Amino acid sequence: MLDKNGIAKRIAKEVQDGFYVNLGIGIPTLVANFVREDINVEFQSENGVLGMGPFPFEGEEDADIINAGKQTITTLPGASFFDSATSFAMIRGKHVDLTILGAMEVADNGDIANWKIPGKMVKGMGGAMDLVASAENIIVAMMHTNRAGESKLLKQCSLPLTGVGCVKKIVTNLAVLEVGPKGFVLLERAPGVSVEEIQKATQGRLIVKGTVPEMVI
Amino acid sequence: MINKKVSNVANALEGVKNGMTFMLGGFGLCGIPENAIAELVRLGIKDITCISNNAGVDDFGLGLLLQGRQIKKMISSYVGENDEFERQMLSGELEVELTPQGTLAEKCRAAQGGFPAFYTPAGYGTEVAHGKETREFNGKMYVLEHAYKADFSFVKAWKGDEAGNLIFKGTARNFNPCMCGAATITVAEVEELHPAGSLDPNEIHIPGIFVQRIFKGEHYEKRIEQRTVRTKNHA
Numbered sequence: 001m002l003d004k005n006g007i008a009k010r011i012a013k014e015v016q017d018g019f020y021v022n023l024g025i026g027i028p029t030l031v032a033n034f035v036r037e038d039i040n041v042e043f044q045s046e047n048g049v050l051g052m053g054p055f056p057f058e059g060e061e062d063a064d065i066i067n068a069g070k071q072t073i074t075t076l077p078g079a080s081f082f083d084s085a086t087s088f089a090m091i092r093g094k095h096v097d098l099t100i101l102g103a104m105e106v107a108d109n110g111d112i113a114n115w116k117i118p119g120k121m122v123k124g125m126g127g128a129m130d131l132v133a134s135a136e137n138i139i140v141a142m143m144h145t146n147r148a149g150e151s152k153l154l155k156q157c158s159l160p161l162t163g164v165g166c167v168k169k170i171v172t173n174l175a176v177l178e179v180g181p182k183g184f185v186l187l188e189r190a191p192g193v194s195v196e197e198i199q200k201a202t203q204g205r206l207i208v209k210g211t212v213p214e215m216v217i
Numbered sequence: 218m219i220n221k222k223v224s225n226v227a228n229a230l231e232g233v234k235n236g237m238t239f240m241l242g243g244f245g246l247c248g249i250p251e252n253a254i255a256e257l258v259r260l261g262i263k264d265i266t267c268i269s270n271n272a273g274v275d276d277f278g279l280g281l282l283l284q285g286r287q288i289k290k291m292i293s294s295y296v297g298e299n300d301e302f303e304r305q306m307l308s309g310e311l312e313v314e315l316t317p318q319g320t321l322a323e324k325c326r327a328a329q330g331g332f333p334a335f336y337t338p339a340g341y342g343t344e345v346a347h348g349k350e351t352r353e354f355n356g357k358m359y360v361l362e363h364a365y366k367a368d369f370s371f372v373k374a375w376k377g378d379e380a381g382n383l384i385f386k387g388t389a390r391n392f393n394p395c396m397c398g399a400a401t402i403t404v405a406e407v408e409e410l411h412p413a414g415s416l417d418p419n420e421i422h423i424p425g426i427f428v429q430r431i432f433k434g435e436h437y438e439k440r441i442e443q444r445t446v447r448t449k450n451h452a
Contacts, residue, residue, distance in 0.1 A: 046318060047244040047388050047391050048244070048391050049387075055446050057447060057449060058447075061444055061445075063247065063439035064387035064389040065387040065388055066244070066245065066247050068244075070244075070246075070247070070298075071444075072444055072445050073445070081388060082390065083390050083392070084244070084270070084318070084321075084395055087322070088318065088323065091319060092339070122296075122303075122313075123296055123297035124294050124295040124297070124315045125294060125317055125345075126295040127294070127318040127319060129319075129339045129340045130319030130337075133337075133338035133339045133341060134338055134339070160344050161344075163341075163343065164343075
C-alpha cells in the first residue's frame with residue numbers, strides 16, 4: 001500500500017518531457033517533488049503563473065507571488081505571470097498537457113465529485129470545473145477509500161458533480177486504474193496489495209484482465 | 218493626456234451607494250484593493266453584491282465587509298478560510314452564487330469586451346448549469362454564461378500613471394485586469410502613482426481607457442495567507 005508521497009511518486013512517472021502541468025491542492029502538489037530532474041516541465045498555477053518553483057527561503061517570501069493554495073512560492077527561469085482569464089484560456093484551450101487533481105468520488109464512467117458536501121462543506125469549486133471540463137489528460141490522485149473505509153471508486157457519484165465523463169486515470173494508495181468504456185480497468189497494483197483487496201475496495205465496475213503487474217516506483 | 222488621477226480614496230469612491238454591485242480584484246488576499254475596501258467599511262455602504270473570486274479571511278479583505286453585514290450577496294468561485302462567511306451563508310443571511318473560476322474571470326472579461334454572453338464547457342452536467350441554456354459544438358456540450366453587470370470595479374495594481382495606465386506585479390495581477398472597464402466606473406488603486414509619460418508604453422498591462430479613476434493607496438498591509446518557506450540546508 002502506498003502513502004500520499006507514494007501516490008505522488010507514481011504519478012510523477014506520468015509527467016513527460018515538455019509538459020505543461022497543472023497541479024491541484026493536496027496530494028497533487030507533492031508530485032512536483034518527484035518529477036525526474038533530466039526532463040523539462042513547467043508547472044501552471046491557475047491564479048496566474050507558469051514556471052512555478054519551490055517555496056522561498058525564509059525571509060524571501062513575497063506576498064505578491066503565491067500559488068492557487070495561497071502559499072508563498074518562487075518562480076524558475078522562463079516563468080511568466082498573467083491574468084485569470086488568460087490562465088483559464090490556457091486550461092480551456094487545452095494548452096495545458098496534464099492536470100492532476102484530488103477527488104472525493106470518481107464513478108466508473110469518469111464522472112468526478114470534489115467540490116461540495118451538501119450541508120457540510122460548501123467552499124466552492126475554484127478552478128476544478130474549468131479544469132475537468134477541458135483537460136484531455138486528467139489524473140486523479142486520491143485514497144482508494146474514505147475515512148469510514150467506504151470506496152471512493154463508485155458506480156455513480158453520490159455527491160454533486162464537478163464534471164461528467166472526464167477522468168481518464170486514477171492513482172490511489174492501492175492501484176493504478178484507467179476509465180474504460182465498461183468501467184475501471186485495473187492497470188497496476190500497489191506493492192504488496194492483491195487484486196482481491198482492490199476488488200473489495202472498489203464499488204464501481206472493475207475490469208481485471210490477465211495478470212496485473214505491481215507498480216514500479 | 219486625459220487625467221484620471223483623484224487625490225484620495227474618498228474622492229475615488231464618490232457615488233457608491235447602498236444596493237450596488239461591485240467587482241473586486243484579488244486572489245485570496247493577494248492583489249486585493251485594500252484601500253477601497255477600507256473606505257467601503259468606513260462609509261458603511263449596505264446591501265452590496267460583490268463579484269470577487271474569494272471572500273477574504275475573517276479579519277481582512279472582504280471579511281471586513283462581512284463583519285459589518287454590509288454584503289447581501291457574494292459571487293465567488295471559492296469561499297473557504299472564512300468562518301463568519303460560513304456562518305452567514307448557513308444561516309441564510311448571505312446569498313452566495315458559486316461560479317467556476319474560469320467562468321467568473323470570463324464573465325468579467327466579456328463585460329469589458331462587449332460580449333453579452335459566451336459558451337463554456339465548465340460546469341456542464343453539474344448543478345452550476347441548472348436552468349441555463351446548453352448547446353453542442355463539434356460533439357461537445359457547452360453552457361451559456363452571461364457577462365456580469367456592475368456599478369464599480371475596484372482593482373489594485375503595482376504601478377500606474379495619471380492617464381490610468383496600469384502595471385501589475387506577480388500573481389497580484391489575477392482578476393484585476395479582467396475587471397478593468399467591466400463596470401460603469403473602474404477605480405484603480407496603486408502602490409506607485411507616476412506622472413504621465415514616465416511609464417514605458419511597451420510595459421503597460423491595462424491601458425488607461427479602461428480606468429476612470431486612479432489614486433495612490435495610502436497603506437498596504439499585503440497580508441500573506443499561507444506563509445510557506447524552505448530552509449537553506451534543504452536547498
